[in-house]
Amino acid sequence: MGVTVTQLGRNQVSGSRITATLKVTFDASYSSGGGDNLNLTQYVPVIESVLIDPSGATGHVFQYDRANSKIKAFIQEDSGAVGGADIPLSEVAGAGPIGALNGAVVYITVTGTRA
Numbered sequence: 001m002g003v004t005v006t007q008l009g010r011n012q013v014s015g016s017r018i019t020a021t022l023k024v025t026f027d028a029s030y031s032s033g034g035g036d037n038l039n040l041t042q043y044v045p046v047i048e049s050v051l052i053d054p055s056g057a058t059g060h061v062f063q064y065d066r067a068n069s070k071i072k073a074f075i076q077e078d079s080g081a082v083g084g085a086d087i088p089l090s091e092v093a094g095a096g097p098i099g100a101l102n103g104a105v106v107y108i109t110v111t112g113t114r115a
Contacts, residue, residue: 002029002036003071007043008107018044019111024071028102032093035070044112055105061089062106073101 004025012019020043030036040047050064052071061074074089092101 002027002031003038005038011043016113017111018113019109020044022108022110024106024108026073026101026104030073030092030101033091035065035068035072035091037069038064038071039069040064040108040110041069044110045114046112047110048112049110051109051111053107053109055107058101058104060092060101060104064108071106073104 004027006023006025008021008023012021020040022040022043024038026036040050047066050066052062052064054060054062059075063072063074064070065072073092075092076087076089
């Protein structure tokens, strides 16, 4: 299934701008290397900006992939780096303690226009 989306209240409309606020809850089936399907255009037809606010201290960084309508999760792993070397964020693996997203919640604010 991937994620469960709950819209928090009604869309806010100001002139031609639409803003939707969503609560997104992950389950245990996160797809490593591909993210979870999340089509935000069903809430705001023409997306201008997406703000993702992670809830809790999971240590994950989340990104919305507009081209593929997916939400992706990343985490920093120190797999033996020494001497303060830069460590790029790695996409979360689908299983294991580092990749455990089951029950993780993020809040998303999407802003855009109708068309």
